[in-house]
Amino acid sequence: MPGRSLNLLNVTLFAGVTGGAIIGLPAHGYFYGYSLVDWAMFVVLYIITGLGITVGYHRLLAHRSFACTRWVKGLLLIAGGWALQNSGLRWTADHIRHHARCDREEDPYNAKRGFWHSHCGWLFWSDPHKDDKFARKLQQDAVVMWQHRYYIPIVLSGLALPFVVGFLYDGWFGGLGCFLLAGVGRTFFVLNSTFCINSICHLWGAQPHGTSDSSRDSWWISLITFGEGYHNYHHRYQSDYRNGPQWYNFDPSKWLIYSLSLVGLASSLRRFS
Numbered sequence: 001m002p003g004r005s006l007n008l009l010n011v012t013l014f015a016g017v018t019g020g021a022i023i024g025l026p027a028h029g030y031f032y033g034y035s036l037v038d039w040a041m042f043v044v045l046y047i048i049t050g051l052g053i054t055v056g057y058h059r060l061l062a063h064r065s066f067a068c069t070r071w072v073k074g075l076l077l078i079a080g081g082w083a084l085q086n087s088g089l090r091w092t093a094d095h096i097r098h099h100a101r102c103d104r105e106e107d108p109y110n111a112k113r114g115f116w117h118s119h120c121g122w123l124f125w126s127d128p129h130k131d132d133k134f135a136r137k138l139q140q141d142a143v144v145m146w147q148h149r150y151y152i153p154i155v156l157s158g159l160a161l162p163f164v165v166g167f168l169y170d171g172w173f174g175g176l177g178c179f180l181l182a183g184v185g186r187t188f189f190v191l192n193s194t195f196c197i198n199s200i201c202h203l204w205g206a207q208p209h210g211t212s213d214s215s216r217d218s219w220w221i222s223l224i225t226f227g228e229g230y231h232n233y234h235h236r237y238q239s240d241y242r243n244g245p246q247w248y249n250f251d252p253s254k255w256l257i258y259s260l261s262l263v264g265l266a267s268s269l270r271r272f273s
């Protein structure tokens with residue numbers, strides 16, 4: 001890409017996760033199989049890390065659509081860190097820029113450049129428009145800065161957890177199997193579900209809430225992204241804690257935020273009527 005250099009760290013991480021998920025994961029399954037514990041850890045960690053991104057990184061940090069106690073924020077940011085999508089601070093700076101400069105050159109995952117660029121291609125190149133100013137407010141937030149500082153140990157703990165559980169259940173091969181399925185495989189699937197918001201939800205789907213940018217509603221993407229497929233609504237009403245505003249919209253992220261508010265762990269839920 002003219003004017004941009006390869007981001008070797010991201011390319012290496014992406015190749016490792018993708019290679020592990022499409023070669024190592026099925027190979028281990030073919031020769032040794034996966035236990036119920038491996039599958040249970042996959043599902044549990046998919047849910048925890050997926051919600052860490054949607055509720056923690058996206059709706060709490062990037063859009064401040066609700067407030068919560070420090071320790072709830074800390075837990076959400078650990079869960080988000082386990083998804084290998086950068087620290088909350090960096091993720092938020094990119095995401096706020098996406099909303100502020102949508103479909104333009106400065107949009108980090110500009111869908112006008114096509115499916116692959118907006119899905120994952122943007123990660124492979126240096127970004128000349130990268131700017132921390134979009135998340136400057138978060139630099140005053142002690143919990144956010146703590147997560148930013150300890151991002152690498154947090155990522156490693158998220159990969160070590162399935163290995164330890166598998167190891168305790170069935171020794172070294174158990175550890176390897178659980179690591180491949182609930183560590184590497186789960187990371188691959190959560191990454192790609194998040195990528196679908198930036199690609200599919202800017203290319204295909206309905207635009208009932210406005211056509212000023214390329215965002216689209218895609219209910220079926222909500223099924224794998226904990227409610228984030230209602231992306232046209234989200235672009236129109238960014239600080240609404242719901243992405244699917246109707247009661248029947250599949251939006252587990254809004255259900256979690258609402259449930260937290262019922263037990264006093266979240267407050268100041270913002271919504272547009």
Ligand SMILES: [Zn+2]
Pocket residue numbers: 058062063095099234238
């Ligand atoms: Zn957003």
Ligand SMILES: [Zn+2]
Pocket residue numbers: 098197198202215231235
């Ligand atoms: Zn968008």
